[in-house]
Amino acid sequence: MTDHVLLxxxxxxxxxxxxxxxxxxxxxxxxxxxxxxxxxxxxxxELVVDKLPGTPSRLEPGPLGGRIVLGALAGAVLARRAGAGVVAPALIAAVAAVAASHAGASWRAYASRSGFGTPGALAEDAAAVIAASIAAEGALVHSS
Structure with a gap:
């Protein structure tokens, strides 16, 4: 398995x-x-629902579990497409989902306290979409 798939x-x-x-x-x-x-x-x-006031915290067990499962699934799909084993990429993606969930919750709390709740959420949307798009296309690491 290449480091590229894991990244x-x-x-x-x-x-x-x-x-x-x-x-x-x-x-x-x-x-x-x-x-x-x-x-x-x-x-x-999800981009719309995330902004609604009644949306539960991503750190509650249900939403966090969903992020872990969907992150692991994305890692496994990516690995499968690359012809690599799926266990390590799925585990790495799951751990990254937990870390990013906590980081994102902290970011959103900071943005809200600073009076930039909606712009902060939109910035997080953009970061997620751009990062996922780049990772899905394999443009993260230049291969020689």
């Missing part, structure tokens, strides 16, 4: 910690049909 899995896991459906949507962009459409709709819906 990409970690980035996808971190993106899942920010926006759980985004990594799978990024991976689905290479596919056509219903998978791509459903994954994109799920990710877009």
């Amino acid at each position: 990409r899995a970690a980035v996808l896991g971190a993106a899942a910690g920010a926006r759980s459906a985004t990594p799978l949507a990024a991976l689905a962009q290479r596919r056509g049909g219903p998978v791509r459409i459903l994954a994109t709709l799920a990710a877009a819906g």
Whole structure:
């Protein structure tokens, strides 16, 4: 297994910690049909729901568990496509999802306290989408 796959899995896991459906949507962009459409709709819906006042904290057991599972799934899908074993990338992505969930919650709390709640959330959206897109396409590491 290459370090490139592990790095990409970690980035996808971190993106899942920010926006759980985004990594799978990024991976689905290479596919056509219903998978791509459903994954994109799920990710877009999450971008909206995340801003609603009744949305639970990402650190509650249910939302955190979902981020862990979806991050691990994204890492496994990526590894499978690369012809690598899935266990290590899935575990790395899951750990990255936990770390990014905590970092994102801290970021959002700071942004809200500073009066930049919505812009902070939008910045996190952008970071998650960009990171997941780059990791899904394999543009993180230049291969010689």
